[in-house]
Amino acid sequence: MKAVCVLALLLMFMTATTANAQSKKLPDSVNVLIRLHPRDAQNPLVDSVLVIFDRFDRTGAGIVKRIYHPIDNQFTIFKVPEGKYYINIFCLGFYRDTFNDLMFVSKRHSNNLRYKLKRNDEFTPGTYLPDMEVDFANLAITNIKSFR
Template identity: 75%
Template sequence: MKVVCVLILLITLLKSETARAQGKRTPDSVNVLIRLHPRSAKNPRVDSVLVIFDRFDHTGAGIVKRIYHPTDNQFSIPHVPEGKYFITIYCLGFYRDVFNDQLFISKRHSNNLRYKLKQSEEYVPGTFIPDMEIDFTNLAITNIKAFR
């Protein structure tokens, strides 16, 4: 009788421990929020963005490779696995820019990425970019003092 009671207690104890362990399981992926901050109010909104996440150790190329349409110059990427990534962001549409970054994504860190947009100006017809004048006598190659 004692053996049966001990076996029943042992079995219930093992079952309750496995159920509690399954309840503690933490997610293996996180959400990443990317914000694109304009430096001036004249900058246009970003229409669409191509995002590429490549693993740092080259075990997964293009874990995230998708086009997003930001609202208020911010967007969220769901279910990104933890790890170190090479991040490439291409701004498409009227405003064009490229951001390259190397970052560690984990659930312990704040996964809010911020990138500052460069100032852009609209093209006005009838204007032109002036020619740059290069002084060949003042280059480092032709300067005698650079070789001393």
């Protein structure tokens, strides 16, 4: 009798399927979409950007550290692990700008970042450039408070 019960139990375990809860694994990483919107329609498109994602708790420096080439001033970073990140975006090439941000990347949040580009003017020779005014009283060398 015991042998029949043991064989029946073994047969049940061998034919059993996995539970449905275990087969529905949620992804542990998400995609982040970054859009760079120009304020002026005459601004050129950004040709390349350097993106650095650093973990907020300092356990993973440079989780994402790569150069991207945006298409229509937007690009997607695939498979970013969930967490809170310091985000640094450096525009390279003809248009130069820098963006720094702190963001929580999660499946529950909208992982779309939007940055506004500053107005970019081209230099034309012969144009008037205003004089720079320097306040010598507030320089680090002449300020008494900086020597304390």
